Amino acid sequence: MSELPPDPRSAEFRFSLPLKVLAAAAALLILALAVGLLLPGRWEVERSILSAAPPQAVYGWLDDPRRWDRWAPLGDVESTFSGPPHGPGATRSWHHPEMGDGTFRIVSAVPNREVRYRVEVQEGALITEGTLRLEPEGGGTRVTWTEQGDFGPNPLMGYTALGMDRLQGNQMENALQRLGELVLR
Secondary structure, three states: OOOOOOOOOOHHHHHHHHHHHHHHHHHHHHHHHHHHHHHHOOEEEEEEEEEOOOOOHHHHHOOOHHHHHHHHHOOOOEEEEEOOOOOOOOEEEEEEOOOOOOEEEEEEEEEEOOOEEEEEEEOOEEEEEEEEEEEEEEOEEEOOOOOOEEEOHHHHHHHHHHHHHHHHHHHHHHHHHHHHHHHHH
16 A cells, blocks of 8 residues: 655645754854854953063064054055154054955054054944053063954854954964064064
């Protein structure tokens, strides 16, 4: 005796395997977005290096945005500079179709001790604030670089914030290594 096909009105027929897979995928996506909303968008990364150079040799590389490309390159991005050549108000601006438009501005500087800056991308949609501290240590200088930002309540950026220590930290480590080499030349 042959088996009859399922009745189209039955639950078994209405919830076929492809529909179940689609429903499960949608549920997982909703769950991932909900978890992303609960993740903090705020991040902070800190790295440091010990340089054999004295603080005054390191400081000149930090308070002049024109010199940053030598140790913390922005990539193949055309920039313009405005304000004073160094110290508070010294600014680097760029327009780039992939990175977005942005500005880097030194907001405060204590000679041979500290430089604070602010980076705004896409008219302030993404803001990063950073500090470079110089502390004499042994016969050299401990350079400590801290960056922090807040991606806001964006469910996708919450996941990005979780990885910033690794992502941004790697870039900062490489930049500090280049800085350490430059100041000894």
